[in-house]
């Protein structure tokens with residue numbers, strides 16, 4: 015039907031954030047002809063916004079740090095629901111991945127003896143976050159971007175063409191994956207600029223599309239976070255796990271309204287900032303949960319001593335994992351002790367000299383001065399929870415990042431498992447590098463293993479994909495009056511914020527599911543004005559389909575899990591339940607036989623239970639039995655050395 | 660609190676277009692990008708605009724506001740009087756795609772012409788040692804969010820399209836300076852800055868520095884020192900021989 019631009023590659027990476035770029039570097043270095051496709055311009059992906067740092071147990075600041083400590087912290091932060099193999103690989107490989115960035119030209123802040131400096135962060139036992147002021151994500155993305163350019167320059171010298179082996183398709187959105195006999199055969203998308211279609215014929219696709227936060231009204235995430243990769247994976251037949259776990263970062267801006275949700279980095283607290291309520295009380299001391307009592311100070315004097323002498327004092331409770339702090343802020347505001355605009359106070363001004371604040375937190379200083387008329391060296395900030403990160407994502411094999419669909423890989427925020435029920439700050443950037451590289455390796459070995467036996471996309475499916483993408487320009491809605499994409503997006507964001515937000519109840523989630531069902535139907539009636547050239551209304555219309563589908567996964571899984579754990583808090587089931595610790599929820603799409611396009615054949619989301627494999631005994635032995643008994647059932651601990659005696 | 664503002668926004672593509680007038684609501688604390696989004700949501704759903712972070716971090720939302728090159732997401736509405744007309748036009752130097760979106764591929768092409776970081780051969784990953792004072796100089800340049808406002812503003816390209824070939828522009832000359840000042844980079848770069856990347860075109864007017872949203876002192880800290888190095892080495896060719904690893 016319509017004219018389609020065609021390309022053939024070995025590996026197509028969807029996403030140009032940290033995970034996608036690292037995957038592409040790996041795939042290209044292993045000789046694969048590689049494409050990187052991204053919705054925005056090259057170098058603008060969401061990763062650019064990361065502020066605080068990248069977690070890696072290099073031990074530059076405290077030599078007691080090591081992969082075992084990092085592994086323990088990650089598992090604790092995720093309330094032991096993490097895929098332990100991923101957490102192990104992550105803790106072991108993160109330092110190499112950070113050092114490798116230096117060989118690409120990255121310039122991290124330094125310690126006195128010239129090593130990479132590391133800062134404190136919530137849930138990390140030792141100073142562990144390599145950083146560049148509070149613009150670490152920018153450094154990461156620029157470094158990887160420049161390494162991609164370096165590889166292209168090498169190809170230019172060898173083949174006279176910068177794009178001979180590695181090509182970036184900027185401002186290009188993938189709307190469908192093509193699957194042939196159960197295997198990946200390619201990807202279908204459009205150029206945002208012209209609206210023209212493209213087809214990538216490729217035996218392997220790496221999803222590195224990031225998260226889903228744009229489905230929430232108050233979020234730190236950008237427009238790109240519409241859950242495209244999650245939805246692409248589902249429609250291709252892969253499963254998503256842990257979708258009920260959504261991280262609400264405790265400190266987003268709350269005022270003025272137009273910036274509500276924009277992130278205030280955790281480094282403010284890592285560097286000494288404290289949280290106070292309207293009565294001036296450092297309320298976090300009132301919210302230290304039983305499982306963390308041994309590690310966190312219960313009084314201000316000890317907490318303040320910790321910054322200078324961490325070996326002999328417990329940590330300040332402001333540095334508890336994010337889920338704890340977010341819930342505490344929520345409770346304070348509910349109890350009427352909030353700040354004027356419905357948050358709490360975050361005070362760094364009284365804790366550090368003005369110049370020091372400007373040196374350590376330049377973008378925060380800038381952000382508050384420019385956007386809120388607040389001088390953070392003089393006044394406290396007002397902050398409150400904001401939707402920040404999705405722990406759930408594509409179910410993958412830890413070592414190769416392979417999904418259940420041959421040829422389909424996933425890494426970064428779009429992949430699930432690594433962070434369990436709650437991610438520690440700084441553990442995402444390291445995750446991107448560790449598993450981005452592994453996904454690149456996984457895809458390369460897969461392509462080598464299939465040799466000449468490459469599936470080719472079926473033309474009728476390609477036509478279907480094109481027709482589906484053009485539907486919003488149609489004359490008619492299938493069943494109802496035409497809908498405006500912007501209105502539907504706002505309604506969706508409100509539903510998710512109000513009914514499947516930070517605190518959840520079964521009746522509200524049931525209601526959310528009804529509304530999502532209705533929204534799903536109305537999304538089919540979205541009509542857009544204008545033509546295909548750089549048309550944001552059309553782009554949003556296509557993104558909305560993914561947002562609704564992925565939101566349904568969040569709501570269904572959240573309803574199913576009748577306990578509270580990490581980024582999933584139930585008002586009606588406030589306790590953590592060890593019976594749930596070893597159970598994962600997986601979402602799959604039901605396929606029906608009838609329907610014109612593959613999209614029409616998708617019925618609904620089905621939630622299945624998956625057992626979490628038991629942790630390897632040598633890893634289990636890294637924890638004290640006393641700690642594990644707070645999370646595990648007695649019979650699961652039979653393998654622990656002190657049980658075996 | 661809220662008021663109706665008068666906006667003039669450029670609408671059209673490479674072939675034709677015009678400034679269009681709009682009445683649009685503005686609320687407390689909003690930035691220009693919020694108002695553009697409101698126009699999209701309520702009056703012209705296909706208004707093309709680039710943006711990502713809405714927090715001044717990604718450098719996507721560059722435009723000219725009342726003729727001044729700026730980020731739309733960092734321009735507060737409170738900087739204008741309520742009865743002032745706010746005119747939003749695309750960056751002038753780059754070819755227009757549609758409405759507020761321009762074709763910035765020139766910048767990516769220039770980025771590829773700057774030779775990449777060349778790591779020291781004798782150091783393994785993890786062995787790099789650098790002092791904070793030494794990395795700080797290049798770190799300032801690495802704050803760049805690639806908004807391309809400086810590239811848009813510099814008269815060398817803005818007023819003379821034919822210079823595009825020979826001139827990398829302030830952002831990429833600064834990239835040369837950044838690598839030149841990187842404590843462990845082993846390449847020799849300053850002569851290339853002159854001969855390959857057009858440093859000589861720059862007559863240090865500082866217009867680029869003035870528009871940089873990251874407040875990077877492009878001219879003073881990158882371009883002028885680079886010019887000085889070029890001049891130094893010209894008079895003292897022997898210096899090259901003694902300069903393997905930079906201090």
Ligand SMILES: Cc1cc2nc3c(=O)[nH]c(=O)nc-3n(C[C@H](O)[C@H](O)[C@H](O)COP(=O)(O)OP(=O)(O)OC[C@H]3O[C@@H](n4cnc5c(N)ncnc54)[C@H](O)[C@@H]3O)c2cc1C
Nearest residue numbers: 029030031033053060061066067188224426427440442443
């Ligand atoms: C404000 C903020 C601060 C943060 N700070 C930290 C921190 O200090 N430390 C830390 O560890 N983590 C931090 N995080 C989290 C971390 O930044 C993200 O989880 C991480 O960057 C995600 O990276 P990614 O590579 O998975 O995806 P992204 O960087 O989000 O990239 C996704 C890519 O996929 C592309 N894409 C998406 N859909 C499509 C499609 N349909 N077709 C084509 N391309 C598509 C996008 O264009 C983009 O290029 C922060 C997050 C935010 C929002």
Ligand code: SF4
Nearest residue numbers: 813861863864865867
């Ligand atoms: S200082 Fe040089 S680079 Fe900057 S605007 Fe002037 S001429 Fe251009």
Ligand code: SF4
Nearest residue numbers: 803804806807809871
């Ligand atoms: S140097 Fe400044 S103005 Fe130029 S691209 Fe970078 S951030 Fe933008």
Ligand code: FES
Nearest residue numbers: 712713718720732
């Ligand atoms: S939207 Fe990112 S800088 Fe304006």
